[in-house]
Amino acid sequence: MTQAVSYKDSGVDIDEADKAVAAIRKMARATFTRGVLTDIGSFGGCFALPKLRHPVLVSSVDGVGTKLKIAFATGRHDTIGEDLVNHCVNDIAVQGAKPLFFLDYLATGKVEAGVTAQIVSGMARGCVANGCALIGGETAEMPGMYRDGEYDIAGTVVGVAEKAKLLTGAKVQTGDVLLALPSTGLHTNGYSLARKLLFDVRKLTVESILSETGTTVADELLKVHRSYLAAISLLMKRGLLTAAAHITGGGITDNLPRVLPKGLAAAIDTHSWVVPPLFEALRAIGAVPEADWRRTFNLGAGMILLVPKLKADAAHRALKRAGETPWVIGEIVPRRRGRGRVIYSQ
Numbered sequence: 001m002t003q004a005v006s007y008k009d010s011g012v013d014i015d016e017a018d019k020a021v022a023a024i025r026k027m028a029r030a031t032f033t034r035g036v037l038t039d040i041g042s043f044g045g046c047f048a049l050p051k052l053r054h055p056v057l058v059s060s061v062d063g064v065g066t067k068l069k070i071a072f073a074t075g076r077h078d079t080i081g082e083d084l085v086n087h088c089v090n091d092i093a094v095q096g097a098k099p100l101f102f103l104d105y106l107a108t109g110k111v112e113a114g115v116t117a118q119i120v121s122g123m124a125r126g127c128v129a130n131g132c133a134l135i136g137g138e139t140a141e142m143p144g145m146y147r148d149g150e151y152d153i154a155g156t157v158v159g160v161a162e163k164a165k166l167l168t169g170a171k172v173q174t175g176d177v178l179l180a181l182p183s184t185g186l187h188t189n190g191y192s193l194a195r196k197l198l199f200d201v202r203k204l205t206v207e208s209i210l211s212e213t214g215t216t217v218a219d220e221l222l223k224v225h226r227s228y229l230a231a232i233s234l235l236m237k238r239g240l241l242t243a244a245a246h247i248t249g250g251g252i253t254d255n256l257p258r259v260l261p262k263g264l265a266a267a268i269d270t271h272s273w274v275v276p277p278l279f280e281a282l283r284a285i286g287a288v289p290e291a292d293w294r295r296t297f298n299l300g301a302g303m304i305l306l307v308p309k310l311k312a313d314a315a316h317r318a319l320k321r322a323g324e325t326p327w328v329i330g331e332i333v334p335r336r337r338g339r340g341r342v343i344y345s346q
Contacts, residue, residue, distance in 0.1 A: 019113035027124040028134040045135035054163035058097035061156040066191040081122030086227040088157035094244040096167040097159035099132035108151035169259035177312035180329035183302030185223035189249040212281040228303040240315040243306040247298040257341035265335035
C-alpha cells in the first residue's frame with residue numbers, strides 16, 4: 001500500500017504560510033492610501049490614479065543584493081524591507097515621480113512567519129514614510145532552492161508624474177551646480193566587496209567592533225538605505241531642480257552620466273566632503289584601486305541634485321531648512337574629447 005505523502009512532507013507548510021500572510025495583511029493595510037481599491041489577498045492589486053492632466057506611470061524593480069547575508073548572519077530582518085522600499089522609491093523620485101504603491105516578492109526554502117513578519121514590517125515602515133501603499137506581493141516557499149534560514153526579496157514600486165514635470169536631464173546645461181546629500185552608509189550596494197574585505201581579509205565577524213567607526217560591523221552594514229523623496233519633492237515644488245542622480249551600484253562614476261545630455265560632463269570636487277570612515281577603512285583593508293573604489297561605493301554621497309547656477313543658493317537654503325546637510329560637490333562642464341563623463345579633481 002502506498003504511503004500517503006502530504007504537501008507538508010515535501011517541505012511546504014501551508015499553515016506556517018497562512019500565519020505569515022495574516023501578519024502581512026495587518027501591516028499592509030496600515031499602509032493603504034486613498035487610491036487603494038482592493039484588499040490584500042486579491043488576485044491583483046487595484047489602485048486609482050490621482051487626477052493629473054497628463055499622468056505618466058514610472059516604475060522600478062530592485063533587490064538589496066548581498067546585504068541579505070548580513071541579515072542572515074545577525075538574525076536581524078526588520079530593516080531589509082525598508083532598504084528595499086527606499087531604494088526603489090529613490091529610483092523613480094529622480095525622474096520626478098511620487099510613489100503610489102509597492103509590490104514585493106519573498107522567496108525562501110521554508111517560510112518562517114516570524115522572519116517574514118520582520119521583513120514586511122520594514123517594508124510597511126518604508127511605505128508609510130514615503131506615502132505609498134503596500135498593496136500586494138508573493139511569498140514563495142520552495143524547498144531545496146535556498147539554504148536553511150536564507151531567502152531573497154525583490155520589490156516593485158509604481159509612481160506617477162505629470163508629463164510636463166518629468167525629470168529627464170534634457171534641461172541640464174553647462175554651469176549647473178551639483179548638490180550632494182549624504183548617504184547613511186553603504187545603502188544597498190557594494191556588499192560583496194565589503195564582505196570580502198571585512199570578513200575574509202580582515203577576519204572580522206558581525207559582532208566585531210570596527211575601530212574606524214566605533215560601531216559593530218553589523219550595525220554599520222545594516223544602516224538603512226535612506227529615502228530622498230522629500231528633498232527631491234521640495235526642490236521640484238519650488239522649480240529648483242533640473243535632474244537628480246541616485247548614487248547606487250557604479251558610484252558617482254556610472255550613475256551621474258545617466259542624467260547628462262550629450263556633450264556635457266560633471267566635474268567633481270573630491271575635496272568638498274570628508275568620505276565617511278567606513279569607506280576609507282574598506283579602501284585601506286584591500287588596497288582597493290581608487291577608480292574601483294569610486295565605482296563600487298557611494299562614498300557618502302547618496303544623491304546628487306542638479307540645479308541651475310542662479311538657483312543654487314536658494315536650493316541649498318531650502319534643503320537646509322528641511323533638515324538636510326547638502327554640499328556643493330561639483331558642476332556641469334563641457335565634455336572634452338578623450339575625457340570621461342565624470343571628472344574627479346586630483
